[in-house]
């Protein structure tokens with residue numbers, strides 16, 4: 421069974437009638453083939469990735485919205501929405517709620533799921549780890565950490581299965597950017613001598629595979645958003661190999677904060693490891709952007725607003741809104 425199903429539920433404008441269920445269909449490019457899931461229990465911890473093949477061009481979807489479900493029918497089903505402008509343009513993907521105790525990210529993603537576009541498509545999965553979000557915990561022991569599970573494994577742990585389904589959805593929708601909306605505790609600029617994931621608030625990390633032009637685009641978005649917010653709220657850009665004017669850049673190999681980037685000779689940055697920053701390896705043409713919003717002394721509502729500002733400014737710069 422495919423780990424992604426889609427159902428068009430509303431057509432906006434243009435083509436007339438609203439509504440209408442359509443097909444759930446199968447993906448043809450599953451990342452790996454694993455047979456006899458039952459026989460593979462317990463799963464091996466090592467994922468079985470293959471490099472993504474060059475995908476055929478993404479078709480222009482008719483204007484409207486459709487529900488998207490990952491792992492449909494499973495206890496870990498992830499619900500989302502795909503928003504289509506009906507016009508050619510890029511696709512952007514947004515993940516919220518990968519960690520259940522980071523509500524600024526999932527509230528933002530839920531708001532984003534109601535946006536409308538002028539070009540391109542947007543795939544939003546607001547509460548990826550909804551079971552954890554329901555109890556406001558980072559995750560559940562029986563699920564595991566989705567953001568340490570990429571590229572996933574179709575017959576692995578729940579976190580690996582969810583991660584695998586996210587990769588499959590990415591291969592289907594072919595986003596050029598993927599926002600993963602997270603929260604940290606301490607603001608990066610207030611971290612002092614501390615390091616680790618609890619001290620990377622107000623950072624925007626750009627994943628491996630980004631060329632200089634994409635880094636410039638993301639840097640420009642950070643600059644535009646920073647111009648509209650207070651000095652304390654300003655974002656640092658993590659993962660750019662060289663300085664960018666007007667913003668604070670945290671270069672690769674900085675010891676503060678995991679997931680840790682590492683420099684590659686030549687072209688900047690790759691992100692090793694299994695966080696969403698590695699997704700460019702598995703979703704061809706996609707640059708992941710991991711936002712970490714500081715929770716300390718920053719209201720949840722404001723955190724959600726700032727997440728949305730980053731995504732909205734990006735879409736506006738891409739002429740999608």
Ligand SMILES: [Zn+2]
Pocket residue numbers: 518519522602603
């Ligand atoms: Zn997180």
